[in-house]
Amino acid sequence: MLEMTRIRAERNEIIEGLKKRNIDVTETIDAVLEKDQQWRAAKTSMESIASELNKIAKEIGDLFRQGKAAEAEAAKTKTSELKQEESSLKTQVDELEAAITELLYQIPNVPNALVKAGKNEEDNETVEEVGTRKPLHEGAVPHWELTKQYNLIDFELGVKVTGAGFPIYRGKGAKLQRALIQFFLDEAEKAGYEEFIVPHVVNEASAYGTGQLPDKEGQMYYIPEDDLYMIPTAEVPLTNIYRDVLLPDESFSIKLTGYTPCFRREAGSYGAHVRGLNRLHQFDKVEIVRIEHPTNTDKALTEMIDHVKGLLAKLGLHYRVLRLCGGDTGFASAMTYDFEVYSAAQEKWLEVSSCSRFDTFQANRLKLRFKTADKKNQLVHTLNGSALALPRIMAALMENHQTPEGIEIPECLHKYTGFKVIN
């Protein structure tokens, strides 16, 4: 959520910036500013009446103590009109506040200066492409064939037990999955991230804190009985650890990581896009989260990108890095880099990671602040990224490392899998 003070001060810059998302928020912003004006006026009058009432109440107290009951009773009659006025102003103030919040929820984050204007994924910039396409052997197949052939993942069994989009990993498939999780966590730890094991369901306040609510409730599984939401990403519980926190000084740099399954209802998927591991209702992911001083955000994002690059390089995958255009950048994000690996057998790019900076957008809702040297409270910057999401990495590994003799496992995973090839 954008800060009100910023909207007051930078109306034009915000409107201009958001045009890169292919939207025009002039109307919304001006409505916010108008209601803000009214709100402040109503609030000021309400408070002066409150002040008046407080004064009278004090006088009445004094009169009673002095035994002047008659005078006290007389003073009481003065208050009723003021009280009525106050309560009607309070209604106004409350309504305006609600209306402003409602409008603010509709305004996405302002894109970073580096972000290009654009409509959708076709306008994304390729920042870098690393590695080359390894030619596959004759008879190479997509991962959904390989998983069947080597008995690694059983999609039908998942349908039986739960439903579509809930695959069951078995044997070496299960072991490879676990190996990847351990590898990612160990690498994150080496990079200075503290590991957390967090709840897989969260309360409503947490879902608001990271911006899943309001609006995106349809994307989460919800447990009405207990009023809890199943997490769509570890970002939610990890970031909410720091909800309503005031950091005592400016010398912080918080790096968190955690593995969790992620649950997404993802309505409206279809066809080849959802084949095999491409799109699931439940998948595993290792997430990295950072809470940084605003002056450190550029550096932090670069470090996160380098970290993800390192993982992909060790896995021997050919990948590219995209800077998303305005229209494709998530609602809360100021700038997002996507990582995609090439799936030779499917002949397409698969998104395996997404690293974003949110600047103060999330922190504002989370009320996550730090004390500056001159004792002011200032919002922190938050960032997060996947390092990495498992299913498409599994898919890419199987497809790209397949040989007529079997699937070769990258060396960095050997100590976790205990095997070097799946055949």
Added chain:
RNA sequence: GGAGAGUUGGCAGAGUGGUCGAUUGCGGCGGUCUUGAAAACCGUUGUACCGCGAGGUACCGGGGGUUCGAAUCCCUCACUCUCCGCCA
């Protein structure tokens, strides 16, 4: 599932209708003393919003009510803890 007790400032913990934004202790910050430190002593120390400012308003789990006046009384919701039951 049954019964009970709670929720107050960074933490601990008082406060049952007015002088309470709130006793006190710890912690933090500043000072005295000291070569330095510790101890002791003195002082200071919440957040948000409105206002150019002086200043004002709100906040004692959330919401509502009673009252001239609520941390304190009433209603309601949420959460936490303890004991019993069940269970991995």
